[in-house]
Every structure is written in structure tokens, then in C-alpha cells.
Amino acid sequence: MTELYIEGGRTLLGTEIGETSLTISGNVIAGIGDAAHGAFGLDASGLLVMPGIVDIHGDAFERQLMPRPGVDFPVDVALIDSDRQAITNGITTVFHGTTWSWEPGLRGADNARKLLAAIETLRPQLAADTRFHLRQETFNLDAEDEIIGWMKDGRIDLLAFNDHMDLAGISKPAKRARMVERTGLSSEAFDQLVDRVLSRADQVPASIARLAEAANAAGIPTLSHDDNSPAMRAGFRDLGVRIAEFPINEETAIAAAEAGDFIVFGAPNVVRGGSHTGWTKASDMIARGLCSVLASDYYYPAQLLAAFRLVHDGILALPQAWSLVSSAPARAAGLTDRGDIAPGRRADLLLIDDSIALRPRIVAVIANGKLAHLADGARLRPATALPHQAIAAA
Template identity: 70%
Template sequence: MTEIFIEGGRTLLGGEICEASLQISDGKISAVDSERGRRSLGIDAGGLLVLPGIIDLHGDAFERQMMPRPGVDFPVDVALIDSDRQATANGITTVFHATTWSWEPGLRSAGNARQLLEAIEALRPQLAADTRFHLRHETYNLDAEAEICQWLSEGRIDLLAFNDHMDSTVASLAKPQKRNRMVERTGLSNQEFDALVERVVCRAQDVPASIARLAKAARDANIRTLSHDDDTPDMRKAFRAQGIAIAEFPVNEETAREAAEGGDFIVFGAPNVVRGGSHTGWTKASDMIEKGLCSVLASDYYYPAQLLAAFRLAADGVLPLPRAWDLISAAPARAAGLADRGVLAPGHRADIILVDDEKPLRPRLVAVIAAGRLVHMTDTHRLIRSSVAPRKAVAVA
């Protein structure tokens, strides 16, 4: 594996931005402010920010590569390889593909969930980002419980989320546009879809016990769990009581505040920050961040959003850049239990990105190093140097 030496950049170290060099060996950061190794590839980061790679706990933009239009499918391996290129080109070095296994046929069916898991496992060695499996379990999908428990015991699931979209599904049946999109996604006729929803809703009384059994299976396997779209403080308390300590997209401030007071991680979508609000009309993420009610930002459905959101928070004066960057690097690492990444420090994975921040609201990604490998670079002639003289760290005002 190539040794790399980065110097001259404004580097995020210990919560501060300073000028420092980084030496990379065997996929890890081996030293800070050391002499350049004789065999190292030199990268001149002058004028650039040197930041920890982005960690995305919840990204489902890959679904667009699988089904760019309703009923138009592409092979799973093709979709994952293209999604990997998109993720790394936006600075994401650890990606949790949020895969929904629903009671629906089609895009979110059992078959697709199995194919995705198998494809991720097979393709991992050739993907640039550290690619992991985030299973979004629709809680009314009771027939999936036994198989999910088996996957948990085998260590095949990296994050398990509990989703309940049944109420919104039933509500959407009265809205023709939403209904049509939903039915098209499943490939069923209107009559078949209505009959399926009726059969699933009739099993509502079995859902709480299934959640409890799956939560226990995840605890036994030491797998982190999330609850999705909690809408009341009591709902958050109930999930926390079962060891589900990550609140994903709480829909109102009261629920987010309960999560914060309970010491839970709180995930919001980075697109919410970039767009200035939720596309559903729910909680405004930047307000939650300002109130200390958000600890993690995820790409959600748009891979460029995390990078853009961190710089927008800094430009808007909501958070200084080091704290904004924590939301997309160190905090998601802590939430997922990944102690080897999220910050730039000796012994940590060499997941590093170089960013041109000349235009604060339009940061430009210049280079990405993932596990010590240079996987993306622009301006090659300017960055690669045959010799680099090391410098000592100097605080940047």
C-alpha cells in the first residue's frame, strides 16, 4: 500500500484547524508533523482544508441507481459500483447503505434486500468507500423477523433501524399522486395493493412483540439500532428502554428534546440543512442543531448534502466549521461504534479529504484518501509533488 505524505494544508486536529502534515502508512495515519518518508507520495495541500472523511449512517440514494424510473431495474452490482463512485466523489469514505425491507414487493422487497446484502458482501473488496449494510426493517413486515434475527447473529447487519410507515401508507391511499407512485414501485395493480395493505394492517397487534424480539437479538449481537421518525417523547422513551439509542429523523422538537435529555444520538438529514428545511414540512434541522438537538447529519437521499451542509452551517454562523464537521465525521463514528475513524490522529484509519473552500457555500472536493488509498483526485499536477519539505504546526487564526 502506498505511503502518502500530506503537507501545507489547514488540518482539522483536536477540534481546531491548524497547519500540520500527515504521514500515512499501511492504511493508517502513522504520524502528525513528522518528516516525509523516503518512499512517500507527496501531496501539497497548500490553500486547502484537510479533513476527516465523511461517515454516512443513512444513505439511500443508491436506490435511484437500482430503479431510476418506476419499473426500470438495473443490476444490483452496477448500481452499487456507481453509487460508490458518487459517494467517494462527495467525500464519503464510510457509507451505510440504508436498505429498506418492507412488506411490499418490488424495490423494497425481500428479494431485493437479500440481493443487496449479498452484493455488498461480494463487492466490498473492490469498493473505494468502506461499505456497510444498514437494514431498515418495516415493523409490519412480520414474516421477515426470523431471517433478520439470523443475519444479526451472523454479523451481516451493521445497523438495524425500526421503521413504521403504515400510517403514512394508509393516508397516502387517499392522495392520487402519492398512491400512484407507491403502487408503481411495487408493480401491483391498485386492487392487489389495496388487498395487500388490508392483510398487513390486520396483524398490527403482533408488531410490538416482534420489535422487542428483534431489539433483543440486536443487543445480543452488539449491533447498534435506530428508531425512525419518532413522533412523540413517549415513543422515543419506549424505544430507548429496548436499547435503541439512536433517534433517526424525530419529527418534532419535543421528541428530539426527549432524545437529547436521554443521551441518545439524534440523526437528521443533511439535505434538510442545505435546502433550508424538510421536504416533508417537518422539523428544520438547522434549528435543531442550533438548539443542541442534533448530533449526526446523514446524506439521506442526496450524497453531496453532507459536505454542503457542514459548510452552510459555518457560513450561516450556526456552528464553527470544526463543530459542524463533527456532525458528519466523529459523531457518526461514535454512534456506529467505529472507534478507528472520524478524526485525524495517529493510529486511525487514513480516511482523509482535501477541500477547496474558496467559495464557502460551494466547497470543492479536491482529493479523497480512503483507508490510505488515493481514490479520487482533481488538479493532479498541482497536488502531487516529487519532494515536500515538512513544516511544524502553526495555529491558524
């Protein structure tokens, strides 16, 4: 069994950071503070050693699928490229947020099916633990039976309820134009499609309830997206949906927090200093205890950068900021084997150079006990050779 050793890093243990060493055996953390005895080691002196980032909502992979409107690339190529991007930004567990909408094109049925099949096929080859987060557009009624079948077969890891019929562009010309472009339809054909979809609006609540019931039966965590009122959040909570994803106002976030729901905001919101949509400012919500999870959303570097931005701005200490991108999203997703550093936990670890304010640099990534990324300047223990397994992973 391959053993690794991380020597002398400033390591996050619980809510404290202190210098220690770690031993990894197989794919788990085997010891803390033990004498060096690994097959090879990483010198972490001067570096932070942190749990791997868990990203429960990211759709940046869509940029690899369709880098320009109407320009498609093979799904396997896109996923492999996205995996490298995730790992080099410290994301060791990634949920690809795949939208299955009533619209054709990038977010249509064919792409959802292809993405799920590709993730399942490629998963053993990918460095990050890659999981399927299905974002079901609630007006996508024809997909209900197939999605329930996927859940029964254990193929879905997270299920989100989205409604972009209004919020994503039907009533907003600029966003509508982007949707039309994404579908490949003419403007007239798009409007006709919208009319057909809206004609079945009375069937949507019952469909949501059936999907939520199936998810609960399968033990799949569920999310509601862009909750716009405490009443909307309460309605989803009554269905067992306990993750509020991007509540769009303070009142809804307060209601979610008071009920003990997980509350997700986008890490790019923190890094940029506000929402690109003009909605809730995530750093304000965090300061008030109204955010428990930060997700990459549409930009893989954002979680790493956001944690250090929160520290720099005096909003949270690093252990608390890091929980937003590691232990809390792991709990929200029902993953009890990762998110913190302790004996027996999955060995997902990051070595980070934090010497430049607001610009942390990933020096090394260990994912599931394997060395998945090693940056220039990383220090291996002298006179030791990398095991074959680690070389293959790196």
C-alpha cells in the same frame, strides 16, 4: 508498506484547525507534523484537510437500482456507481440504508437479499467502506426469523425500525401513489395487501422487541425512524434503541437529547433550508443542540454542503459542523477507529478547496490509506511517481 504524505494543509485536529502535515503508513495515520518522507505526497497548501465523512443513513443508491419506476438495473452496477458517487462527495464510510418492507418491488424481500449479497461480494472492490443498514418495516413480520439469522451471522451493521404504514402514504394520496408505482401492483391489489398486513398489527410490538433483543445481543446499533412523540422515543430507548432517526417534532428531539440519545437529521434538510416533508427544520434543531448526526439521506453531496452551510449561516464553527458528518456518526455506529485525525486512526482523509462560499470542492480523497479520488488541479509532489497500489485505487 505504502506511505503517503500530505503537506501543509489546514488540518482539523480535535476542535481546532491549524496548518500541519500528515504521514500515512499502510491504512493508518502514522504521524502529524513530521518531516516529509512519504513515497509520494499531496501538496495541500491552501486546502482544508478533514476526516472522511461517515454516512450512517443513505438510500440514494436506490436511484441507481431503479432510475425510473419499473426500470431496473443490475445490483452490482448500481452499487459500483453509488460507490463512485459517495467517494467523490467525500463519503469514505457508507451505510446503504436498505429497506425490507411488506411491499414487493424495489423495497421487497428479493431486493434486500440481493443487496446484502452484492455488498458482501463487492465490498473488497469498493473504495468506500461499505456497510449494510437494514431498515426493517415493523409490519414486515414474515422477515423476522431471517433477519435475526443475519444478525447472528454478523451480516447487519445497523438495524432501523421503520413504520411507513401511515407516514409514507397509506393515508396520503400522493405518497400512496408513489408506493403503488414502486411496487408494480395495481391500486386494488395494493389495497388488498395493505388490509392483509394491517390485520396482524397486534403482533408488531412483540416482533420489534425480539429484533431489538437480538440486535443488542449481537452488538448491533439500532435506530428508530420518524419518532413522533417522547413516549415513542422512550419506548424504543427501553428496548436499547439509542439512535433517534428523524424525530418529527421538537418535543421528541428534546426528549432524545435529554436522555443522551444520538439524534439524526438529513443533511439535505440543512442544504435546502427545511424538510421536504414540512417537518422539523434541521438547522433550527442543530442551533439548539438537538441534532448530533447529519446523514446524506437521499443525496450524497448533502453532508459536505451542509457542514459549510452551517458555517456560512453562523450556526456552528467548522470543527463542530464537521463533527456532525464525521466523528459523531462514527461513534453512533460504534466505529472507534475513524471520524477524527490522530495517530493510529484509519486514514480516511479529504482535501477540500473551500475558496468559494457554500461550494466546497473535493480535491482528493484518501480512503483506508489509498488514494481513491484525485480531481483536476490536485498537486502531487513533483518528481515522484504514484505507487501501483494507489494508481489502482484511483
